[in-house]
Amino acid sequence: MMNGTAITRRGALVGIGGGLCALPALGAVARGKPPITTQDMVRPPRLRNGDVLGLVAPAGFVADRFGLDEIGATVRAMGLEPRFSPHLTARDGYLAGSDEVRAKDLTAMFADESVRAIMAVRGGWGSARLLPLLDFAAIRKAPKLFAGFSDNTALCLALAHNGVASIHGPTAATSWPPSSWESFRQVAFEGALASYSVPAYAGPNLFGRGPAVKIFHRGKARGRLLGGNLAVLSALVGTPWLPDFDGAILFLEETNEAEYRIDRMLTQLALSGILGKVAGVIFGQCTHCENPDGGYSNLTVYEVMDRRFAALGVPAFQGLMIGHVAGQVSVPVGVMAEMDADAGTLRLLEPAVV
Known part of the structure; x- marks a missing residue:
């Protein structure tokens, strides 16, 4: 993605000391947490x-x-x-x-x-x-x-x-177009079990309207919904701040990254073992993810995704309105959900709020 003191709920000070000098001790505590x-x-x-x-x-x-x-x-x-x-x-x-x-x-x-x-x-x-x-x-x-x-x-x-x-x-x-506001309202105000789908594509082709979903591997999966920006997630690998991705549905989004950088970050997730744990993958939007110097010999960003996700053998698709795009949706992090790669859909199985 190109683009000293803390206060408890009751207002009491908790020691951060000199700020960044406290990082190792706090990190050691976090590493001892069970998943x-x-x-x-x-x-x-x-x-x-x-x-x-x-x-x-x-x-x-x-x-x-x-x-x-x-x-x-x-x-x-x-x-x-x-x-x-x-x-x-x-x-x-x-x-x-x-x-x-x-x-x-x-x-x-x-x-x-x-x-x-x-x-x-x-x-x-x-x-x-x-x-x-x-x-x-x-x-x-x-x-x-x-x-x-x-x-x-x-x-x-x-x-x-x-x-x-x-x-x-x-x-x-x-920007908050009506679709973004409605998505946020459903999740944050209503606690709705929201559903998300890849928007239909209207283009100058013979068959008129058709789905814009790109399917890397077919099937359905259920799991804990975890993810976000690819660059930020990959940069947290090896730190004590990442949740356990075992059996999770991983969702990703990115902007202003060349294809080889997307490849590098996905490779980081693969080498770290995260991709091998997940039950499914959804890549939302990869906005402006083209290398201007790529030429015809370059892989497209969708080829990068296809080669990486198809080999996982779990449901995987691209196209939901997640990320740096007008009309982006609000996706809860940490709740159970079900994905259908064939249909290009995601459905919450439990609310994000009470």
Whole structure:
């Protein structure tokens, strides 16, 4: 994808010491955790009209106060009240303030009992840097719905590793066409057992309309829904923050990556053993995933996927509206789901919220 102190729910300080110097000790603790199963997952409360939505910047910043005005208007159009964290427009290079500042803002939102749910304002890069600075045990005891995508995949996966469901879906600054809003509303407000399908393709061909699904291996599968941005997921391999992918349905999305880079990241997932564990694979959208210098000798991104996923022998397809695309859907992370590669569909078997 090209593109020091934490606060518990009750407000008490937990020692982070000098910030990054605490990484090894925290990592060692996380490695001792037993794998979380679907039976261990906790689901945060659903959203209701009038609820307060906490807005955070775990990675990149909002350019100016006018961007905040637009975000606030979007949240109010959802029937929610925006609560801005203090450092959304802060800048530390490409980050919205230091790691400690961003972690403190996020932790404060989890701690604020008047905040019902939390949404990232944007992605970028930097969410993974916060993982050792967050108290996931406290979050699990009083869970809140977190929503975001792209770089925010790091937080969704870390929450799943700690047994808390979240949503991989639009950020607050993303365009929100009706289809995206309806998908988020069903999952976050209604707790619906939503279904997702590859949109029909209307093109200038002899047979008119036809499915845009690309099937790499046919069949159906059930499993825990885990995944997100490919680059972020592959970068977390070898860290203590990834959930157990045994029997999972792996969903992926990516943007602005050349075909050979997609190949490299999928190879990383294969060599690490993750691809060999999953029950099925869904690749959503790979937006602008072409090498401009590729030429006719290059593999297409779909050939890369086909060669990698067909060999797994599990159901696998591409085409759901997951990722960097207008009209993207909201997909829960950590809940049970069923996929049908032949039909190009995904169906939730349990809600993301209670």
